Amino acid sequence: MAGSGKVHMRNTGNTVLSVEDLVVEFALSKKIAVQAVSGISFDLIQGETLSIVGESGCGKSTLGKAILSLLPVTSGSVMFAGSDMTKIDKEAVRNLRPQMQMIFQDPISSLDPRYTVRQLVSEPLEIWSRGSAEEQSVKVDELLNSVGIDPAIAGDRKAYEFSGGQCQRISIARSLALEPKLLICDEPVSALDVSIQAQILNLLQDMKERYGLTMVFISHDLSVVKAVSTRILVMYLGKVCEIATPDSLYDSPKHHYTYALVSSVPIPDPSKKVSRVILEGEPPSPVDPPSGCRFRTRCPAATELCATEEPQLRDMGGGNYVACHHPRD
Amino acid sequence: MSSLLSLSNLRITFDTPRGQLAAVRGVDLEILAGESLGVVGESGSGKTVLSRASMGLLTMSTAHRSGTVVFDGQDLSTASREAVRDTWGTGMAMIFQDPMTALNPVRRIGSQLAEGLRVRLGMSKKEAKKRSIELLQLVRIPDPEKALRKFPNQLSGGMRQRVMIAIALACNPKLLFADEPTTALDVTVQAQILQLLSDLRKELHMSMVLVTHDLGVVAGHTDKIAVMYAGEVVEYAETKELFTNVRMPYTEALLNSIPRLDQKSSGRMAVIEGRLPDPTQQEPGCAFASRCPYVQEKCQVEHPELQKADNGHEFRCHFPLGVAR
Numbered sequence: 342m343a344g345s346g347k348v349h350m351r352n353t354g355n356t357v358l359s360v361e362d363l364v365v366e367f368a369l370s371k372k373i374a375v376q377a378v379s380g381i382s383f384d385l386i387q388g389e390t391l392s393i394v395g396e397s398g399c400g401k402s403t404l405g406k407a408i409l410s411l412l413p414v415t416s417g418s419v420m421f422a423g424s425d426m427t428k429i430d431k432e433a434v435r436n437l438r439p440q441m442q443m444i445f446q447d448p449i450s451s452l453d454p455r456y457t458v459r460q461l462v463s464e465p466l467e468i469w470s471r472g473s474a475e476e477q478s479v480k481v482d483e484l485l486n487s488v489g490i491d492p493a494i495a496g497d498r499k500a501y502e503f504s505g506g507q508c509q510r511i512s513i514a515r516s517l518a519l520e521p522k523l524l525i526c527d528e529p530v531s532a533l534d535v536s537i538q539a540q541i542l543n544l545l546q547d548m549k550e551r552y553g554l555t556m557v558f559i560s561h562d563l564s565v566v567k568a569v570s571t572r573i574l575v576m577y578l579g580k581v582c583e584i585a586t587p588d589s590l591y592d593s594p595k596h597h598y599t600y601a602l603v604s605s606v607p608i609p610d611p612s613k614k615v616s617r618v619i620l621e622g623e624p625p626s627p628v629d630p631p632s633g634c635r636f637r638t639r640c641p642a643a644t645e646l647c648a649t650e651e652p653q654l655r656d657m658g659g660g661n662y663v664a665c666h667h668p669r670d
Numbered sequence: 671m672s673s674l675l676s677l678s679n680l681r682i683t684f685d686t687p688r689g690q691l692a693a694v695r696g697v698d699l700e701i702l703a704g705e706s707l708g709v710v711g712e713s714g715s716g717k718t719v720l721s722r723a724s725m726g727l728l729t730m731s732t733a734h735r736s737g738t739v740v741f742d743g744q745d746l747s748t749a750s751r752e753a754v755r756d757t758w759g760t761g762m763a764m765i766f767q768d769p770m771t772a773l774n775p776v777r778r779i780g781s782q783l784a785e786g787l788r789v790r791l792g793m794s795k796k797e798a799k800k801r802s803i804e805l806l807q808l809v810r811i812p813d814p815e816k817a818l819r820k821f822p823n824q825l826s827g828g829m830r831q832r833v834m835i836a837i838a839l840a841c842n843p844k845l846l847f848a849d850e851p852t853t854a855l856d857v858t859v860q861a862q863i864l865q866l867l868s869d870l871r872k873e874l875h876m877s878m879v880l881v882t883h884d885l886g887v888v889a890g891h892t893d894k895i896a897v898m899y900a901g902e903v904v905e906y907a908e909t910k911e912l913f914t915n916v917r918m919p920y921t922e923a924l925l926n927s928i929p930r931l932d933q934k935s936s937g938r939m940a941v942i943e944g945r946l947p948d949p950t951q952q953e954p955g956c957a958f959a960s961r962c963p964y965v966q967e968k969c970q971v972e973h974p975e976l977q978k979a980d981n982g983h984e985f986r987c988h989f990p991l992g993v994a995r
C-alpha cells in the first residue's frame with residue numbers, strides 16, 4: 342500500500358476540489374507524532390461523488406475534516422474555489438465555509454437537543470444573514486419538504502423526538518441551507534438500519550441532483566458506497582491503496598486490501614459460497630507504521646520488495662489506479 | 671434434537687405515558703440444542719426485548735409479561751428471581767451490542783472476566799486467572815496475559831467485542847444470545863467476529879440466537895431465521911428455505927434494501943416506504959399493510975394468523991409470495 346503518486350489526478354477545467362500531498366499529524370507527545378493522513382492526493386470534478394473507504398483508524402474522517410479546515414493541516418494543499426485552504430487566513434476560510442458543508446455520523450448527537458427542527462435548519466441562514474426572516478422561513482419549509490419532513494407537523498418539535506433516520510434527514514436539510522457546492526458526508530448511514538440506510542442514500546442522490554452538489558462520501562462499508570460513487574478511494578493507515586470507478590473496483594479489485602474489503606461484505610444469500618478472505622488481526626499502529634507498503638503485514642502477497650520500497654500509484658487502465666507491487670489480476 | 675428454549679405466546683408490554691406499549695405480541699419460538707437461530711427485524715420490531723425477556727432481564731416494574739418461557743425443562747415464567755439468576759452464565763448468556771458501554775470502564779479486563787468464574791463457578795483467584803487466559807485464547811486475543819491487565823479503553827472495538835464474548839462464554843452457557851454483536855464494528859472486523867462466533871458455537875456445542883437488523887449477517891451463520899415485525903414473528907424458516915423461497919412481502923422488502931456487491935447496481939436502492947406502526951396502538955389488520963406493495967382490502971381489516979407450510983416454513987400473510995394472486 343502506498344500511496345503517494347498523482348497519476349490519477351485529472352486536470353480539467355471544472356475541478357471543484359483538488360487535494361495534493363495532504364499530511365495531517367497529531368502530536369502524541371513532544372517527541373512522537375502520528376500521521377493520520379500521510380500524503381494523500383485526489384481531485385474532484387463538478388457533480389462527482391468520491392467515496393473514501395477504509396477501516397476505523399485509517400484516517401478517512403481526519404481527511405474529511407482536514408479538507409474543511411476543521412483540523413490544522415501539517416503540509417500539502419487543499420484547493421477549493423480558487424484558494425488554497427491551507428494558506429489563506431481564518432477569516433477567508435470562514436467565508437468559504439458556506440460553500441462546503443458536512444454531515445456527521447451520529448445524527449442524534451450532532452443536532453442540538455434544545456433546538457426545534459425549524460431553528461436547526463434556519464440557524465445557518467441567520468448566521469450568514471441570508472434574506473429577511475420571511476424569506477428564511479420559506480427556505481426552511483422548502484428544505485424540510487425536500488428531505489421528506491413535513492414542516493407543519495415536525496417544524497416545532499425537537500430533535501430528540503425523532504428517530505435516527507429522521508434526524509439524518511434534518512441534518513441533510515441543515516447542511517443544504519446555504520446551498521453548498523461541496524458536501525462531505527462522514528459515515529452518514531452507518532448508525533442506521535438497512536431499510537433506513539437505503540432511504541437516506543436515495544435522498545442524498547436526489548439532493549445531489551437537485552442542488553448540483555459535488556460530494557465526498559466517507560464509509561467503512563464498500564456495499565454502501567456502491568450505488569452513490571463516481572470514484573472510490575480505498576485508504577489504509579493514512580495512505581491510498583487504490584482509486585477506481587465502482588464497476589472496475591467491484592469486478593476486479595487490484596489491491597489485495599480492496600479484495601479483502603469486498604469479500605468481508607456479508608452476502609444475503611446462503612447458497613453463494615464465495616471464497617472469502619477474512620483479514621487477520623487489525624491494522625498496525627499508525628504511530629510506527631510498517632516500512633515500505635503499509636499493508637504488507639496483513640497482505641497475502643507480500644514479498645521482500647514490499648518491506649523496502651513504498652509502491653507508487655500506477656495506472657492499470659480502465660480508470661483504475663493502484664499502489665501495489667504485486668497487484669491482483 | 672431436544673428443545674432448549676421454548677417461548678409460547680410470549681407477550682411483553684411496557685407502561686408509558688402514552689399508554690401500554692406492546693413490544694412483543696404473542697411470540698412462539700423454539701430453539702433446539704446446538705441450533706443457531708437468527709432473529710431479524712428493524713429497530714423497534716421487538717427483537718431485543720424478546721431476547722432480554724427470554725433471559726429474564728426485564729425486571730423493571732413498568733414491564734409486564736404474559737405467556738411462558740421454558741428453558742432446559744424449567745419454566746422461568748413461574749420461577750423465583752434466584753432460580754432465573756441461576757440460569758445466567760451457566761445456562762444462558764448474552765453479548766450486547768455496544769462493547770464499550772457494556773464493559774465497566776474502570777475495571778481491568780481480568781477482573782471483569784474473573785467475576786463470573788468466581789461467583790458462579792466458585793473458582794479460586796488462581797483458577798479464575800488460569801481460566802481467563804484460556805478464554806482469551808479461545809476468542810483469539812493475542813498475548814492474553816497482557817490483555818488481562820488492560821482497561822477496556824485500551825482495546826479496539828473488535829478486541830472489546832472479543833472480551834465480551836469471552837465473558838459470556840466463561841461459564842459454558844448452553845445458549846448464547848448475541849444482540850447485534852457486530853453493528854458497531856467495521857465490515858472487516860464484523861467478518862472476523864461472525865466467523866469466530868460460528869466456530870465457537872460448533873467447538874462448544876452451544877445454541878445461539880443471533881439478533882440483527884441485517885439479513886446479510888445471518889445468511890451464512892444460522893440454521894433457522896425468524897423475521898420479526900411490530901412485535902410478531904412474521905416469517906420463520908430454515909435459512910436456505912427462507913432465502914430461496916421468501917413468502918412474506920416484508921422479508922422480501924428487507925432483502926431488497928440490502929446493498930449488494932454481487933449484483934449490478936441500478937443507481938437507486940429499493941426502500942421500504944413508511945415506518946413501523948405505533949406500538950401503543952393495536953390496528954385490526956396486518957401490521958405491515960400500510961407499507962406493503964401487495965396490500966389488498968382483506969389486509970386492512972383482518973389480522974393474518976401464522977400459517978405453516980409442509981416443510982415447516984411459517985409466514986403471517988393473507989397473500990403470501992410464490993402463490994398466484
